[in-house]
Amino acid sequence: MTVLLIALGAAIGAPMRYLTDRFVQSRHDSVFPWGTLTVNVLGSLLLGLLAGLPANAPLTALLGTGFCGALTTYSTFSYETLRLAQTGARFYAAMNVLASVVAGLGAAAVGLLLAQAFS
Template identity: 65%
Template sequence: MNWLCVVAGAMIGAPLRFLTDRAVQARHDTVFPWGTFAVNVLGSLVLGVLTGAAVAGAAASRLQLFLGTGLCGALTTYSTFSYETLRLAEGGARFYAAVNVLASVVAGLGAVFAGVTFAEAVWA
């Protein structure tokens, strides 16, 4: 039964990633992969809130599977981040590649910490 929670979350997360990526990228006329950056930071925020809720005992294991493993697993994408960073570097946009790595790590960690802090404030 647990696998259904993961599948259901992924059925939402994968199209959400695609649609969000396309919508965000269409609004920016740059080689920087804003769409992938946005979904990865959003996923980090959701995982932070979920982690904080789980620590407080406010998130059942099935919700963790649905949101954390399924939805966020399909929403966020390390492989696309890596591929796009490599393409930037190979295409001569090494500055953008470096910014993508640094900004993704800093913003992702910031988002997860913000999510945990928010959850602690709500469920403490």
Template identity: 60%
Template sequence: MNVVLVIMGAAVGAPLRYLLDRTVQARHSGRFPWGTFTVNVSGCLVLGALTGAGLPSTWMLLAGTGFCGAFTTYSTFSYETVRLAEQRAFWQAIGYAAGSVAAGSAAAVLGYLGLHAVST
């Protein structure tokens, strides 16, 4: 049953990631991967909020592991960072990596605090 919950969440998260990434990236020119940045930061916000809500483990499997796991993408983030460095856009690569970690961490904390305050 746990695997089914993860699959169900992932079935929604992966296509939504693709659609959001393409929508955001289409509105920006240049090499900076705004689509993946937006997807990952918003996924951190959602996962932080889910954690702050104190949901039962079955809901965390569906929404946290399944949805957020498929929605966010560490592999694409890593790949895009390397691609920026290969293109000799070193400052963009550093900014992307540092900004993604900082913004994602801040979003997770904000999501957690926001829903934790409401749910307690």
């Protein structure tokens, strides 16, 4: 049953990642990967929130592993950062790393704090 919940969450998270990425990126005329940054920060916020709630194992499998796992993307973050560096946009590459780490950790902390405040 757990594997099915993970698959269901991923089936929703992956298309949401694609659609959100395209929506956000289409509104920026920049080589900076705003779409990937957005999905990773949103996923970090949701996972922080989930971590702070008294969630049961099935809900954690569905939302944490499945949905957040498919919504967020470390591989695309890595690829886009390397691509920026290789094309000479080293400043954007460095800012992508810095922004992703700081905003991702910050969003997870905010999610955790929100969950604790409402629990």
